[in-house]
Amino acid sequence: MLGTQIKRMCKTSWLSLIRNGWLATATVLVMTLVLSMIGGLLLLSVVANTILADLKGKIDISVYFFPATEEQGIMAVKKSIEGLREVREVGYVSQVQALDEFRERHKDDAVILSSIDELDANPLEATLNIRANTPEDLAFIAGYLKDKNYPIVDKINYFENQRVIDRLSSVLASIKSVGLVMVLALAFVAILVAFNAIRLAIFTAREEIGIMRLVGASSWYIRGPFLLSGMLHGMFAAVLTSLMFYGVIWIVSPKVAFLLPQMDLFGYFQSSFIQFLGVLLAAGVLLGGTSSFIAIRRYLKV
Amino acid sequence: MIFFDKVSKIYSPTSAALKNVTVRILPKEFVSVVGSSGAGKSTLLKLLIAEERPTEGRIFLDGDEVSALSYRELPRVRRRIGSIFQDFKLLRDKTAYENIAFAMEAAGRDPKEIEEDVPQVLDLVGLSDKAYHFPHELSGGEKQRVAIARAFVNQPDVITADEPTGNLDPVNTWEIIELLTKINELGTTVILATHNKEIVDWLSRRVITIDKGELIRDEQKGTYIL
Numbered sequence: 181m182l183g184t185q186i187k188r189m190c191k192t193s194w195l196s197l198i199r200n201g202w203l204a205t206a207t208v209l210v211m212t213l214v215l216s217m218i219g220g221l222l223l224l225s226v227v228a229n230t231i232l233a234d235l236k237g238k239i240d241i242s243v244y245f246f247p248a249t250e251e252q253g254i255m256a257v258k259k260s261i262e263g264l265r266e267v268r269e270v271g272y273v274s275q276v277q278a279l280d281e282f283r284e285r286h287k288d289d290a291v292i293l294s295s296i297d298e299l300d301a302n303p304l305e306a307t308l309n310i311r312a313n314t315p316e317d318l319a320f321i322a323g324y325l326k327d328k329n330y331p332i333v334d335k336i337n338y339f340e341n342q343r344v345i346d347r348l349s350s351v352l353a354s355i356k357s358v359g360l361v362m363v364l365a366l367a368f369v370a371i372l373v374a375f376n377a378i379r380l381a382i383f384t385a386r387e388e389i390g391i392m393r394l395v396g397a398s399s400w401y402i403r404g405p406f407l408l409s410g411m412l413h414g415m416f417a418a419v420l421t422s423l424m425f426y427g428v429i430w431i432v433s434p435k436v437a438f439l440l441p442q443m444d445l446f447g448y449f450q451s452s453f454i455q456f457l458g459v460l461l462a463a464g465v466l467l468g469g470t471s472s473f474i475a476i477r478r479y480l481k482v
Numbered sequence: 483m484i485f486f487d488k489v490s491k492i493y494s495p496t497s498a499a500l501k502n503v504t505v506r507i508l509p510k511e512f513v514s515v516v517g518s519s520g521a522g523k524s525t526l527l528k529l530l531i532a533e534e535r536p537t538e539g540r541i542f543l544d545g546d547e548v549s550a551l552s553y554r555e556l557p558r559v560r561r562r563i564g565s566i567f568q569d570f571k572l573l574r575d576k577t578a579y580e581n582i583a584f585a586m587e588a589a590g591r592d593p594k595e596i597e598e599d600v601p602q603v604l605d606l607v608g609l610s611d612k613a614y615h616f617p618h619e620l621s622g623g624e625k626q627r628v629a630i631a632r633a634f635v636n637q638p639d640v641i642t643a644d645e646p647t648g649n650l651d652p653v654n655t656w657e658i659i660e661l662l663t664k665i666n667e668l669g670t671t672v673i674l675a676t677h678n679k680e681i682v683d684w685l686s687r688r689v690i691t692i693d694k695g696e697l698i699r700d701e702q703k704g705t706y707i708l
Contacts, residue, residue: 184590184592184593185590188587387571387573387574388573388584390571391571391573391584391585391588392588393560394531394560394565394571395560395561395564395585395588395589395632395636396556396557396558396559396560396561396562396588396589396636397557397588397589397590398557398590399553399554399557401588401590402588
């Protein structure tokens with residue numbers, strides 16, 4: 181009994197969508213635009229968080245020592261740093277090791293290798309790589325080293341990494357807030373368009389509605405189909421957007437992998453596709469439902 | 483039983499559609515409501531199906547106070563009243579059969595019931611052979627008969643007919659009136675608003691006369707007098 185009624189309501193809302201086909205198409209497309217923005221922001225924050233986490237995991241303080249510094253002096257510095265509570269680990273790369281690593285890295289490049297051989301002395305500097313317990317501790321350690329002002333230390337390259345991270349974070353934060361404002365503005369437009377679509381659907385069906393009222397159809401039986409077709413707009417838009425993202429990411433993913441080797445964008449997207457679709461569906465249903473609810477309240481008197 | 487208890491309907495301060503009308507209509511009665519155009523006949527019917535709410539007074543249909551029902555309760559009462567209009571109010575893109583089935587669907591009836599009842603009611607109004615005709619393929623009288631079938635199919639206790647013959651020629655007019663009396667004989671209360679003198683006189687049933695919103699005459703075997 182209830183099932184029959186629900187089936188009838190689904191049929192009515194489907195017919196209403198078909199009857200107002202072009203308007204429904206336009207509405208779905210506008211909603212797709214909004215959902216694309218939301219989807220884009222979602223993916224952007226995933227990518228950005230991966231990059232930031234990666235960078236944060238990588239930040240350490242590298243202390244470079246002038247070439248030909250006695251290993252003893254370096255060990256003394258190492259010891260004094262290791263005494264700090266904030267320090268998790270200190271790695272030592274001697275000049276010889278640095279050179280070996282360099283040769284290993286460029287083993288296919290005969291030009292670089294031969295030019296290294298030309299030099300009398302080893303040009304590479306010995307380094308201490310300091311990892312902290314938390315990224316915040318790095319500032320303290322860097323400050324400590326600076327205060328000590330060791331004469332054998334050539335440079336400390338902590339500050340540059342931090343600046344990159346800070347800048348990246350702030351750029352991302354502003355992209356996110358601009359994106360959010362755009363999502364809100366577009367959502368408003370989408371609600372207006374969907375609202376008008378439902379209003380027109382109500383107008384188109386006014387004779388049926390009149391007869392339904394006359395024969396005592398319940399108010400949810402009359403209103404339900406319009407609420408449902410509003411939500412259907414959102415669902416179609418969500419599916420369309422997800423498929424578009426699927427295609428675009430499939431194309432873009434190899435290029436991203438080239439820039440960020442640790443990021444398998446397509447793999448990530450595939451594995452969380454259901455969640456992605458779910459979020460967009462929820463957003464679409466909310467958009468469509470809200471606008472048809474307003475339209476029904478204003479134009480469908482039962 | 484239908485009971486209008488001191489009902490007034492005022493649309494604007496200068497004109498009252500109904501003034502202090504009190505009427506009692508018993509089950510299975512056939513009542514004609516007469517009066518010139520704008521006298522308030524339609525308003526009376528609209529108030530009964532709660533299309534309009536009275537400004538003053540109360541309206542009862544058996545135990546229900548129609549004039550005080552919430553929107554949630556209204557459908558239940560409306561299902562007990564079938565309505566017929568001068569302009570038929572059929573859906574253009576549906577056949578005669580579908581028009582009737584649509585009303586049953588909206589009232590929440592089973593598909594099986596619909597399959598059984600629609601042919602029966604089409605037979606009652608004599609349109610079995612035109613079940614799959616669209617309204618534009620039917621004559622005025624046939625359209626009105628489809629509308630009567632639609633009003634009757636949900637087995638209402640009351641049928642209200644607002645000028646049902648207003649658009650019809652004399653032959654069709656008589657067919658419709660005969661159909662309404664037949665439905666009345668089957669046990670349904672019929673309230674017929676009309677200004678057709680011939681019909682009222684021929685029926686020789688109860689006549690309620692309204693003039694400028696006031697009930698001026700209520701006779702058991704009345705005629706059309708204005």
